Amino acid sequence: MTRRHPTHGRAVPSLRPRLLATACIAALMTQTAPAQDASAAPQQSSASSTTQPPTTPQSATPKDKRTANPDAASTLDAVIVTGIQGSIQNAIKAKQSSDNIIEAISAEDIGKLPDSSIAESLARLSGLATQRVDGRANQISIRGLSPDFAGTTLNGREQATIGENRGVDFDQYPSELISGAAVYKTPDASLIGQGLSGTVDLHTIKPLDLPKRAFAANLRGENNSNGSLNHGTGVGDTGHRASFSYIDQFFDHTLGLAVGFAQLDSPVQEKQYQAWWWSLNNGSQGAESNWGAPHTPGMPDNVISQEGMQLRAKSENQLRNGLMTVLEWAPNDNYHSTLDLYYSTFDQKTYLNGVQWSSSPYDNVSYNNVGYVPALPYPIVTTGHIDGLKSILQNDYTKERDRLFSAGWNNQYDFGNGWVITGDASYSSAKKRLHDAYLFAGLPGQATSSTDFATPEHEGFPDFRPGVDFADPSAMFFTDPNDYGYNGREEFDHQKDTIKAFRLEVSHPVGWIFSDVNVGVNYSDRRKTKQADVYFAWLNGNGSTEADYVPGFAAPIDPSYLRGTTDLSYGGIPGVVNYDVLRALAGQFYLTQRNGQADWSRNYSVREKVPVAYVKFNIDTTLGDVPLRGNVGVQAVRTDQSSEALQTNGDTLVGRISDGTRYTKVLPSLNLAAEIADKQFLRFGLAKTMARGRIDDEKVATSAGVALVNDGPAAGQVLWSGSGGNPKLKPYIAVGADLSWEKYFGTASYVAAAVFNKNLLNYIYNQTTLDYDFSRYVNDNPTLTPTSTRGSFTRPENGTGGKMQGLELSGAIEGGLIARALDGFGAQANFSLTNSTLPVSAVSSIPGSPSTLPGLSRKVANLALYYEKYGWSVRIAERYRSSFTGEAVALFDQLGYTRVLADKQTDFQLGYAFEHGTWNGLSILLQVNNLTNSPMKTEQISGLPNNVKVARPLEYDTFGRTVMFGVNYKL
Numbered sequence: 001m002t003r004r005h006p007t008h009g010r011a012v013p014s015l016r017p018r019l020l021a022t023a024c025i026a027a028l029m030t031q032t033a034p035a036q037d038a039s040a041a042p043q044q045s046s047a048s049s050t051t052q053p054p055t056t057p058q059s060a061t062p063k064d065k066r067t068a069n070p071d072a073a074s075t076l077d078a079v080i081v082t083g084i085q086g087s088i089q090n091a092i093k094a095k096q097s098s099d100n101i102i103e104a105i106s107a108e109d110i111g112k113l114p115d116s117s118i119a120e121s122l123a124r125l126s127g128l129a130t131q132r133v134d135g136r137a138n139q140i141s142i143r144g145l146s147p148d149f150a151g152t153t154l155n156g157r158e159q160a161t162i163g164e165n166r167g168v169d170f171d172q173y174p175s176e177l178i179s180g181a182a183v184y185k186t187p188d189a190s191l192i193g194q195g196l197s198g199t200v201d202l203h204t205i206k207p208l209d210l211p212k213r214a215f216a217a218n219l220r221g222e223n224n225s226n227g228s229l230n231h232g233t234g235v236g237d238t239g240h241r242a243s244f245s246y247i248d249q250f251f252d253h254t255l256g257l258a259v260g261f262a263q264l265d266s267p268v269q270e271k272q273y274q275a276w277w278w279s280l281n282n283g284s285q286g287a288e289s290n291w292g293a294p295h296t297p298g299m300p301d302n303v304i305s306q307e308g309m310q311l312r313a314k315s316e317n318q319l320r321n322g323l324m325t326v327l328e329w330a331p332n333d334n335y336h337s338t339l340d341l342y343y344s345t346f347d348q349k350t351y352l353n354g355v356q357w358s359s360s361p362y363d364n365v366s367y368n369n370v371g372y373v374p375a376l377p378y379p380i381v382t383t384g385h386i387d388g389l390k391s392i393l394q395n396d397y398t399k400e401r402d403r404l405f406s407a408g409w410n411n412q413y414d415f416g417n418g419w420v421i422t423g424d425a426s427y428s429s430a431k432k433r434l435h436d437a438y439l440f441a442g443l444p445g446q447a448t449s450s451t452d453f454a455t456p457e458h459e460g461f462p463d464f465r466p467g468v469d470f471a472d473p474s475a476m477f478f479t480d481p482n483d484y485g486y487n488g489r490e491e492f493d494h495q496k497d498t499i500k501a502f503r504l505e506v507s508h509p510v511g512w513i514f515s516d517v518n519v520g521v522n523y524s525d526r527r528k529t530k531q532a533d534v535y536f537a538w539l540n541g542n543g544s545t546e547a548d549y550v551p552g553f554a555a556p557i558d559p560s561y562l563r564g565t566t567d568l569s570y571g572g573i574p575g576v577v578n579y580d581v582l583r584a585l586a587g588q589f590y591l592t593q594r595n596g597q598a599d600w601s602r603n604y605s606v607r608e609k610v611p612v613a614y615v616k617f618n619i620d621t622t623l624g625d626v627p628l629r630g631n632v633g634v635q636a637v638r639t640d641q642s643s644e645a646l647q648t649n650g651d652t653l654v655g656r657i658s659d660g661t662r663y664t665k666v667l668p669s670l671n672l673a674a675e676i677a678d679k680q681f682l683r684f685g686l687a688k689t690m691a692r693g694r695i696d697d698e699k700v701a702t703s704a705g706v707a708l709v710n711d712g713p714a715a716g717q718v719l720w721s722g723s724g725g726n727p728k729l730k731p732y733i734a735v736g737a738d739l740s741w742e743k744y745f746g747t748a749s750y751v752a753a754a755v756f757n758k759n760l761l762n763y764i765y766n767q768t769t770l771d772y773d774f775s776r777y778v779n780d781n782p783t784l785t786p787t788s789t790r791g792s793f794t795r796p797e798n799g800t801g802g803k804m805q806g807l808e809l810s811g812a813i814e815g816g817l818i819a820r821a822l823d824g825f826g827a828q829a830n831f832s833l834t835n836s837t838l839p840v841s842a843v844s845s846i847p848g849s850p851s852t853l854p855g856l857s858r859k860v861a862n863l864a865l866y867y868e869k870y871g872w873s874v875r876i877a878e879r880y881r882s883s884f885t886g887e888a889v890a891l892f893d894q895l896g897y898t899r900v901l902a903d904k905q906t907d908f909q910l911g912y913a914f915e916h917g918t919w920n921g922l923s924i925l926l927q928v929n930n931l932t933n934s935p936m937k938t939e940q941i942s943g944l945p946n947n948v949k950v951a952r953p954l955e956y957d958t959f960g961r962t963v964m965f966g967v968n969y970k971l
Contacts, residue, residue: 091106092749096744096750099619101184101185101740101754102185120136122183125183128140134316135957135960138169143185144804144806149691152193154204154428158501161497171346174264176241181203186736187199187687189614190518190520192612205245214970215247218242219966222964224267229315233315241964243263257326257327261321266318267317268318270316272955278304280378281305283303297366299370299381300379302379303372304378304952306381312354314351326339336411344402352395354393355391355393356391356392363388364388380457392442392481402431405429408425421504428499429497429498430496431496436493437488437585445554446483446552459937471574473579476576479539479554486536488589490535490537492533494530506518514619515618518614526610530604532602534599535593558588565577605644605645609640611638614636632670639662642658645725649780665731666688667687668688669687693732694764700727702725703723706718706784723794732760736757738755741754750810750812751810752810755805756804760804764797766795768793769795772790774786804853811830830862838853854885859882861880864878876931881903884900898954899954908931924965925965930961938953939954
């Protein structure tokens with residue numbers, strides 16, 4: 001909120017941004033809107049119009065004020081439209097009026113963002129990109145930096161996260177309950193929770209922004225084109241989305257209430273194929289000549305072949321319920337109070353079943369009828385027949401329960417003499433419970449099978465024709481087909497993240513070139529805890545130790561556990577047996593806890609207590625005849641971080657350990673916006689920013705022990721060595737400069753060009769310290785006394801940084817400005833080009849990492865074409881990002897990196913709104929997400945036995961297209 005004192009006449013920005021709230025509710029006020037003179041403004045397409053002022057981001061200098069007068073709405077003169085063009089128009093107004101360099105999105109109507117999710121809408125903004133999870137946009141990268149470098153707030157408050165680190169999963173926030181968002185590419189001193197790459201601030205609706213009561217509801221059914229892949233699991237190919245919003249005002253328009261509920265019940269049906277690795281087996285360049293590997297019968301010399309694969313089908317049901325409540329009270333012109341609450345539950349059940357095998361020289365397989373295609377540096381095997389496969393059927397079940405809760409209470413009082421004080425208290429929590437289990441099955445006695453195969457040269461699904469029916473329950477047994485050393489695995493994860501914060505700000509007008517000054521303090525206390533317990537499963541009657549375990553031990557699958565089949569026909573295999581994993585675990589297996597080093601390291605807590613003090617001067621002056629506005633200020637950020645975790649020695653649990661550090665960072669910032677011509681702006685931003693390291697890098701979890709050195713200069717000494725996290729880790733620091741030119745015209749048109757440079761003063765990567773102090777560590781080997789308390793330790797450390805430079809081009813155009821015949825048509829487009837450099841030492845320790853920043857796509861582009869008139873609305877949008885190294889969950893729920901290839905996704909939307917008569921207020925909507933069924937593709941860089949490296953396909957997944965059809969109704 002922004003108040004204007006009647007005497008001083010200066011706008012005093014409040015604690016929290018009030019961005020785009022009216023954009024999503026304008027259509028609800030059509031009955032109170034005055035008639036619009038056609039000569040006063042261009043004709044709007046089918047959208048409704050109303051008299052309601054645009055709200056502005058935190059750093060803007062707005063021209064309106066809060067009033068408790070219920071008739072005040074009739075005196076406001078700004079015209080806003082709804083629908084596609086209205087969404088664009090209000091986002092442009094927020095961008096134009098901001099003192100910072102921002103991007104913005106606005107709802108088309110209550111419960112109707114331009115896309116089906118927040119992340120998809122954000123991913124269409126200039127310089128932003130998303131990484132798909134389960135085929136849907138989830139986390140957001142800003143300017144090529146990974147999601148952990150971006151700050152995310154809800155109504156100006158930092159949010160706890162479900163993930164193991166700082167990146168927010170935007171799937172947790174229903175699009176139906178969000179009225180808009182601003183992405184701050186340049187920060188200012190009063191922006192709390194800012195990220196190194198930028199800050200995403202989500203907004204909920206403000207009930208006192210409406211002149212009267214409003215109600216909106218929508219219901220959409222959805223269907224996935226991949227069908228149901230795991231029969232008998234209860235996960236089909238249909239789902240629904242439903243929401244309603246109610247907004248009202250009481251007591252002479254001084255008390256406002258907004259309540260919104262949104263439910264998502266959505267299926268995910270995913271076809272997966274992954275090549276395990278690629279190599280050369282035979283010949284002078286192959287493994288037999290360079291590694292001493294066995295000769296592979298039937299394989300031609302010096303050809304590249306696939307050394308293993310997995311073909312799996314995933315069926316997942318996502319059930320999310322979100323509830324938002326806002327209570328707003330403005331009894332007079334001096335006091336304003338807002339209480340907002342958000343709660344969501346997100347439940348997922350996942351069934352992932354398939355077949356896999358290894359076909360390396362060490363697996364005693366043989367080939368015949370091998371066919372290959374010419375390629376560089378070596379030909380590639382694409383067809384043939386394999387004998388001697390030890391096929392593994394792995395059936396997975398995962399259940400995840402997430403709970404998010406956010407509460408914030410903001411109070412502002414204007415003393416009437418220019419002094420305004422604002423207080424804000426908030427709480428955010430995220431809880432996650434994960435239960436993951438899988439079992440192995442296959443032929444009894446480690447018997448082998450054969451298959452004909454045809455694998456793609458580049459990417460796509462294979463065609464396997466096995467000689468055994470994997471869907472025949474009488475032929476498949478619970479066993480350990482390839483001598484993994486266990487029969488299954490079960491894991492229980494518990495995670496909780498909480499943020500408690502309080503903020504106090506004082507504002508007062510000043511003179512000279514400044515309109516006013518904001519002085520404030522913020523204190524936040526964040527605590528993240530994680531616990532992982534792992535159990536191995538053993539068949540009843542078999543042993544669980546190396547001495548008594550029998551790899552070939554097998555037992556038939558109890559028929560009562562069977563569900564049907566898993567469809568793998570897209571890869572040539574008709575199907576595999578499908579059964580209830582949890583019932584089988586309980587009935588035919590027993591468990592022993594088997595936490596290893598990697599599992600123990602995921603039992604930890606990290607706490608960050610962060611007091612922040614800031615001062616910001618808001619600039620409002622002229623430079624000659626050029627209006628100049630902006631802000632200059634500084635933040636002082638004090639951090640007290642600590643961690644408690646487990647010390648292990650390999651897989652042996654030794655005890656608990658704790659450590660931490662304190663540091664202070666001073667972050668100055670400057671933002672300038674000059675209106676060099678009518679609706680033409682030149683902006684400049686300069687700021688020092690910080691982002692704390694990954695939370696799992698800050699943990700003190702350690703594996704350390706002593707050992708006798710047998711050779712070298714230290715021979716005969718007993719020395720410490722170890723590895724782990726770093727609770728003394730300092731944050732990433734960067735200094736960024738931005739320059740942007742923007743020209744606005746029409747009602748929903750603009751063009752902008754921006755360049756930026758960001759110098760990373762440091763980067764976090766693994767280093768080995770040779771003189772690390774182990775005096776606080778427990779020696780669990782009583783037979784060895786260390787020569788010294790010093791030793792070598794490998795952990796994340798702050799090291800040499802790098803830099804990023806980028807170019808961003810964006811714009812929107814109304815067709816009516818080009819030709820009258822194009823009235824109702826429009827387009828939006830943006831393109832960004834980003835380069836980054838890092839020292840080799842900064843990335844060489846990250847498995848699969850490139851020489852650029854993880855998450856960096858060099859090119860990101862978006863294009864949307866729309867038509868909106870006479871009640872009809874059509875939009876087709878495509879987003880593209882070039883290849884990047886992304887964060888992914890690897891084996892045993894561990895985080896890792898993989899090279900994600902270029903991704904292009906097309907979405908379509910068609911709607912009709914009844915504008916008159918009995919059906920006025922009703923609209924119908926058809927949406928098709930992933931119109932072309934775009935796959936997710938990854939690749940690996942394979943090191944061949946002769947040290948030559950080749951890029952070969954790793955993973956190819958398709959998610960199908962999702963078709964949604966439904967109705968919206970508003971009163």
